[in-house]
Amino acid sequence: MKKISVLGSTGSIGTQTLDVVRKHRERFQIEGLAAGGNTELLLAQVHEFAPSKVSVASRDLAERIKHELPSGTQLYYGSEGLVEIAAGTEAELVVTAVMGSMGLPSTLAAIREGKTIGLANKETLVTAGHLVTALAEEKGVKLLPIDSEHSAIFQCLNGERHEDIERITLTASGGSFRDYTREQLVNVTVEDALKHPNWSMGAKITIDSATMVNKGLEVMEAHWLYRIPYDRISVLLHPESIIHSFVEFRDSSIIAQLGNPDMRVPIQYALTYPERWESPATRLSLAEAGKLNFREMDMERFPCLRLAYECGKMGGTAPTVFNAANEVAVARFLRKEISFLQIEEIIQEVTDRHETIANPALETIEEADQSARELASRL
Numbered sequence: 001m002k003k004i005s006v007l008g009s010t011g012s013i014g015t016q017t018l019d020v021v022r023k024h025r026e027r028f029q030i031e032g033l034a035a036g037g038n039t040e041l042l043l044a045q046v047h048e049f050a051p052s053k054v055s056v057a058s059r060d061l062a063e064r065i066k067h068e069l070p071s072g073t074q075l076y077y078g079s080e081g082l083v084e085i086a087a088g089t090e091a092e093l094v095v096t097a098v099m100g101s102m103g104l105p106s107t108l109a110a111i112r113e114g115k116t117i118g119l120a121n122k123e124t125l126v127t128a129g130h131l132v133t134a135l136a137e138e139k140g141v142k143l144l145p146i147d148s149e150h151s152a153i154f155q156c157l158n159g160e161r162h163e164d165i166e167r168i169t170l171t172a173s174g175g176s177f178r179d180y181t182r183e184q185l186v187n188v189t190v191e192d193a194l195k196h197p198n199w200s201m202g203a204k205i206t207i208d209s210a211t212m213v214n215k216g217l218e219v220m221e222a223h224w225l226y227r228i229p230y231d232r233i234s235v236l237l238h239p240e241s242i243i244h245s246f247v248e249f250r251d252s253s254i255i256a257q258l259g260n261p262d263m264r265v266p267i268q269y270a271l272t273y274p275e276r277w278e279s280p281a282t283r284l285s286l287a288e289a290g291k292l293n294f295r296e297m298d299m300e301r302f303p304c305l306r307l308a309y310e311c312g313k314m315g316g317t318a319p320t321v322f323n324a325a326n327e328v329a330v331a332r333f334l335r336k337e338i339s340f341l342q343i344e345e346i347i348q349e350v351t352d353r354h355e356t357i358a359n360p361a362l363e364t365i366e367e368a369d370q371s372a373r374e375l376a377s378r379l
Contacts, residue, residue, distance in 0.1 A: 004271065005032035005051075005085050007106055008097035010041045012202045013120045013146065013263065017095050018045060020268045023280050028271070032085035034098070034106075039065050046073060053089050055081030079105060086110040093271065095146070096121040099204055100327050101320070101369055104128055108362075111141045118270040120146035122217040127320040128365055129224030143225065144270040149218055150225060151266030152244035152257035157226070160249070167248045168228055170218055171238040172297070175210035178239065182301065188340045190333065207330045211343055216308020220319050223312060230313050235305065237295040242284065260284045304344050311351060316358040317368040318351065324369045325350035328376035346379050 004021065008014045014035070021028045030049040035042040036057045043065060046054055054069065055076040056062050062077040069075060076084045079102065086094050086106035094110040095118040096103050103121035108128075110117060112135065119125070124132055136143055145151050149170045157165070176193050177185060193210050194203060208214035215235050222233050244266075246256035259265055262281040269276065299306040304326075311318040329346040332338045338346070350372050357364055 003029045003031045003091045005091035006095045007034045009033040010035040010038040013097035031089040031091040034085040055085045082106040083109045087113045116142045125221045125224045149245040155257045156247040156255040164249045166250045167232045169234040170245045172215045173241045212302035212305040216305045220312045235297045316356045318356045320368045321354045321372040324372035325376040
């Protein structure tokens with residue numbers, strides 16, 4: 001029986017991870033669950049899966065739920081609670097599905113304890129890829145990607161030699177506004193932006209999909225996961241989201257991974273790797289799909305993706321600042337404080353004002369993150 005902890009258990013990835021566990025209850029044991037403020041759902045999960053340790057976002061939330069926990073369940077809160085759930089249980093594998101840069105310290109703590117990482121937190125590699133990958137290599141820890149695109153690349157590379165890779169290509173649905181012109185984006189609403197055509201995801205990642213920031217973060221992730229230079233990482237618009245990504249090799253062969261859009265498939269592959277178990281997902285019929293469409297990525301239409309490449313190539317603290325500015329800008333858009341197009345304007349200005357520091361230590365990363373957030377909040 002494989003023992004698992006889930007960071008971000010009440011979010012989109014977390015709940016779907018528990019769906020997979022639910023289907024294979026006899027093979028998994030949940031050791032720890034960490035959530036933010038959705039205590040009602042967390043309590044339901046705790047009573048169903050009986051973890052030994054639980055964490056919530058704050059002391060107040062912990063006080064509110066402590067009398068509703070089963071006897072023997074240990075309760076934690078805040079950033080220290082995340083670290084405890086990540087590193088302080090008997091879990092062999094930790095699914096890191098918390099949103100944003102708060103997932104970095106807990107992921108590093110889990111790696112130090114030698115735990116396999118099911119990586120669904122993009123910001124961990126975006127902000128500190130050099131630290132995370134070096135520590136994982138030192139500890140002999142596997143980083144198993146959960147994003148559908150990176151799971152696809154991971155599967156395409158099974159058994160292949162790294163030196164034979166010519167190029168990797170991440171596919172992008174294009175998000176809620178993929179067919180809109182720049183002019184049509186001026187007056188779009190929060191409600192419009194949250195209507196993703198293919199995937200059911202949380203609000204932040206759905207907005208990131210519409211701006212193409214999400215794909216930019218995935219490009220940065222790919223650079224670290226697969227040790228591929230940025231000029232050999234491509235993005236292709238693929239509205240159907242059936243080909244999840246593909247790899248071209250130096251002999252001109254291309255290997256792709258296909259499937260219906262269902263996050264439970266890459267989640268389950270990370271949980272069961274290297275085995276493949278029966279999945280709850282609907283099987284793909286190419287005959288029913290009929291045809292697949294592709295378009296070259298337009299960097300003028302999606303300037304956030306262009307900026308992500310630029311920040312990724314600069315390295316150092318530039319990706320941290322890009323990510324922090326975006327998190328603040330998206331939160332402000334969701335609160336209806338700014339317009340959709342002001343998201344990219346804020347990211348551009350914050351990154352333009354930042355002086356990049358090369359090869360930063362964790363403390364430097366945290367300082368750059370904080371200063372970028374403060375600026376993005378004022379603009």
